[in-house]
Amino acid sequence: MIKIDNNYIQLDTVDTSSLMRVNEYGDIEQLYYGDKIDFGDRAAITPNRSVLLVNTVYPIGDESYGIDAINLSFSSGGIGDFRKPACVCMELNGNNIEFVYSGYRLGCTPSWLSPHTPNGWSDSIVIDYSSIDGSVSIELWYLVYEGSNVIARATRVTNNGSEITVNKLSSLQLDIEANERQLVSFNGAWGREQSRKITDLNVGIVSHGADNGLSSAECNPFFMIKDRETTQHAGNAYGFNLVYSGSHVYSVETSVYNGMRILSGIASSTLNYHLKAGECMTSPFAVMTHSSRGLNGVSGNMHDFIYNHIIPREAITPIMLNTWEAMYFDISEEKIMAVATKAKELAFDGVVIDDGWFLSRNDDTSSLGDWVEDKIKFPNGIFNLASRVKDMGLLFGIWIEPEMVSENSNLYRQHPDWALKSKVGRDIVGRNQYILDITRSEVADYVYDSIVSVVSSYGADYLKWDFNRRFSNVVGERDSYSYDYAVALDGILSRLIAAYPKLYLEVCASGGGRFDLGMLSYSHIVWTSDNTNALSRIDIQEGTSYGYPVATMLSHLSASPNHQTQRIMTRQTAADVAKIGAYGTQLNILQIDDDYSEFIRRANSDYRSTQQWLARAKCYRVVDGQTSNQTVWQVMASNGECGRVMIYHKKFDPVSGGRAIKLVGLEPNALYNINGHKVNITAHGTTLMSCGMVLPQNYQGHTMTDKTLKLVDNTTLSLNITRIGGNE
Numbered sequence: 001m002i003k004i005d006n007n008y009i010q011l012d013t014v015d016t017s018s019l020m021r022v023n024e025y026g027d028i029e030q031l032y033y034g035d036k037i038d039f040g041d042r043a044a045i046t047p048n049r050s051v052l053l054v055n056t057v058y059p060i061g062d063e064s065y066g067i068d069a070i071n072l073s074f075s076s077g078g079i080g081d082f083r084k085p086a087c088v089c090m091e092l093n094g095n096n097i098e099f100v101y102s103g104y105r106l107g108c109t110p111s112w113l114s115p116h117t118p119n120g121w122s123d124s125i126v127i128d129y130s131s132i133d134g135s136v137s138i139e140l141w142y143l144v145y146e147g148s149n150v151i152a153r154a155t156r157v158t159n160n161g162s163e164i165t166v167n168k169l170s171s172l173q174l175d176i177e178a179n180e181r182q183l184v185s186f187n188g189a190w191g192r193e194q195s196r197k198i199t200d201l202n203v204g205i206v207s208h209g210a211d212n213g214l215s216s217a218e219c220n221p222f223f224m225i226k227d228r229e230t231t232q233h234a235g236n237a238y239g240f241n242l243v244y245s246g247s248h249v250y251s252v253e254t255s256v257y258n259g260m261r262i263l264s265g266i267a268s269s270t271l272n273y274h275l276k277a278g279e280c281m282t283s284p285f286a287v288m289t290h291s292s293r294g295l296n297g298v299s300g301n302m303h304d305f306i307y308n309h310i311i312p313r314e315a316i317t318p319i320m321l322n323t324w325e326a327m328y329f330d331i332s333e334e335k336i337m338a339v340a341t342k343a344k345e346l347a348f349d350g351v352v353i354d355d356g357w358f359l360s361r362n363d364d365t366s367s368l369g370d371w372v373e374d375k376i377k378f379p380n381g382i383f384n385l386a387s388r389v390k391d392m393g394l395l396f397g398i399w400i401e402p403e404m405v406s407e408n409s410n411l412y413r414q415h416p417d418w419a420l421k422s423k424v425g426r427d428i429v430g431r432n433q434y435i436l437d438i439t440r441s442e443v444a445d446y447v448y449d450s451i452v453s454v455v456s457s458y459g460a461d462y463l464k465w466d467f468n469r470r471f472s473n474v475v476g477e478r479d480s481y482s483y484d485y486a487v488a489l490d491g492i493l494s495r496l497i498a499a500y501p502k503l504y505l506e507v508c509a510s511g512g513g514r515f516d517l518g519m520l521s522y523s524h525i526v527w528t529s530d531n532t533n534a535l536s537r538i539d540i541q542e543g544t545s546y547g548y549p550v551a552t553m554l555s556h557l558s559a560s561p562n563h564q565t566q567r568i569m570t571r572q573t574a575a576d577v578a579k580i581g582a583y584g585t586q587l588n589i590l591q592i593d594d595d596y597s598e599f600i601r602r603a604n605s606d607y608r609s610t611q612q613w614l615a616r617a618k619c620y621r622v623v624d625g626q627t628s629n630q631t632v633w634q635v636m637a638s639n640g641e642c643g644r645v646m647i648y649h650k651k652f653d654p655v656s657g658g659r660a661i662k663l664v665g666l667e668p669n670a671l672y673n674i675n676g677h678k679v680n681i682t683a684h685g686t687t688l689m690s691c692g693m694v695l696p697q698n699y700q701g702h703t704m705t706d707k708t709l710k711l712v713d714n715t716t717l718s719l720n721i722t723r724i725g726g727n728e
């Protein structure tokens with residue numbers, strides 16, 4: 001709900017309030033953002049005028065207004081606010097354009113509505129600014145998602161005068177008190193995505209981002225700001241994300257006046273975006289939330305927002321068998337049929353043919369761009385194969401990397417200029433391939449038509465869309481190009497989901513390189529990492545869970561020793577970790593014995609019993625795996641009727657001390673049964689949350705007294721939670 005009175009604007013969600021005020025200078029001051037407050041108290045929220053104005057500057061005649069210390073909702077620099085501005089627009093002669101507040105409009109709908117505008121907002125307000133001569137306008141769009149406790153903001157620049165450049169365009173600016181808070185960022189690389197880092201914020205700027213066209217392996221656009229004492233379960237924290245997939249940046253600037261400025265938006269170190277008369281540039285929406293219920297509170301808000309306003313439809317991810325780790329490029333009609341036949345027996349929902357199915361693609365040096373079946377591997381054609389697979393009652397899935405071209409391909413030979421390559425200097429490849437310049441409409445059309453031809457001519461139910469290299473040799477300014485590229489990619493994806501609304505779309509970019517809200521606007525499943533080892537995955541999936549619900553994280557059971565880490569895991573551990581996610585396998589099921597086959601059949605049927613509610617589950621980090629030998633995750637159905645708790649021990653600890661696991665998010669007076677692996681406890685919610693449950697000693701796979709048990713690396717315990725009684 002948006003409340004307005006006498007220059008005060010308050011954006012309320014169920015649990016939060018953001019209070020702004022248009023002050024006497026036409027600056028919008030951010031007076032407060034946090035737990036919900038009564039709008040009637042607005043006059044009691046005193047603007048910060050406590051700075052002793054010796055070092056800073058102020059408007060003539062008003063020494064109480066030290067601009068550098070005021071919390072603002074928008075800053076374009078040049079008026080004595082020395083912190084980094086949210087937006088920089090320039091005349092071609094290099095003059096900075098100054099903007100002044102000109103009014104607000106309620107209840108607007110963005111004219112550029114696309115899947116990238118999170119749907120279903122409850123209220124909206126646009127705050128207007130204009131340049132002094134009126135030729136350039138800025139709109140700050142706020143959309144309120146009341147039930148999810150999320151506020152989205154985008155910034156739009158419209159030029160009606162002579163040509164200008166946009167040199168910086170943040171989606172979001174939030175100025176709050178600094179108060180020695182901490183930044184929680186999610187950095188990583190291939191095979192170790194979403195690694196949580198905590199940085200103390202003292203004076204200065206901490207800035208993270210990705211400048212390579214891929215949103216998330218090195219730095220996910222989701223981040224948090226927390227009070228130092230905030231834990232998983234209690235304390236104040238803010239969460240931020242960007243509904244975008246491409247180069248991006250966020251910064252947190254802590255001023256000497258106890259101010260903290262948070263900016264988030266498209267990458268701008270080389271942004272030099274030209275706007276002619278009549279043109280506009282729109283930032284993606286950034287989203288923010290606050291919770292005083294700790295890091296789990298922030299995650300819960302973000303998850304709710306993703307379920308209800310980002311992912312295109314409520315969809316249950318089918319249990320798929322993917323051929324990549326099982327066979328790599330060594331696939332054929334015969335092998336896929338054998339796999340499909342066994343997959344049916346083992347109760348999979350479908351099979352995805354990964355890389356290697358198209359024209360002469362026998363390794364990663366060739367053929368990208370030639371999306372035509374390889375007749376040597378598939379003599380009867382893929383349509384025929386797909387029909388036979390579907391006749392068995394299985395879904396048919398196929399891999400594509402449509403934005404790429406190999407030098408050794410027919411496409412490259414016909415259109416060498418479509419590849420992003422240097423015209424004069426050093427050519428840079430990644431995985432032997434080039435990116436296609438989809439900002440050219442004929443290239444975008446080719447890419448779209450290729451995808452459509454694969455989906456329709458093979459009757460694919462499921463498409464794995466991959467992207468396996470970073471940008472280089474781009475046309476013009478790097479960040480401007482990256483923005484144009486993201487817009488072009490949006491165009492292709494929007495057309496695709498409009499044409500195939502039922503298609504399951506899996507997003508992949510060398511593992512989790514595109515785990516972002518931009519891609520989740522089109523698809524609800526992302527390949528979380530190429531690293532499928534459970535020990536690594538426990539960190540990767542836990543890191544991902546801060547910003548994204550477990551149902552979006554594809555997590556597959558795979559071979560042991562693991563192909564990426566060579567680590568040996570028990571199948572039970574691997575399955576327990578993978579099943580807290582969108583489950584499937586990459587295992588070669590043709591090479592496993594009957595016992596393992598039976599294990600997989602049972603694992604599939606067990607997952608199927610959770611699949612429906614897991615798609616919208618509430619997810620909690622019960623014990624923080626980064627600071628403890630134990631990782632404990634709890635997932636609960638949104639109606640609270642059932643759930644699962646997964647306990648993982650990294651190192652075997654012979655004298656573990658019997659730490660009680662205290663569950664969370666239960667109904668205090670309801671009765672629950674916790675069941676599985678020698679555990680059978682019935683107790684009320686309060687008891688399970690306050691006293692917790694002590695685990696059997698031998699769940700680590702070993703007991704000091706029972707010498708008949710062997711020490712194995714079976715370190716998980718997965719227990720079902722069932723609500724068996726109401727509030728008694």
Ligand code: GLA
Binds near residue numbers: 354355510527
């Ligand atoms: C990337 C993906 C893998 C697989 C291969 C195929 O590495 O992350 O899952 O699809 O490409 O080449």
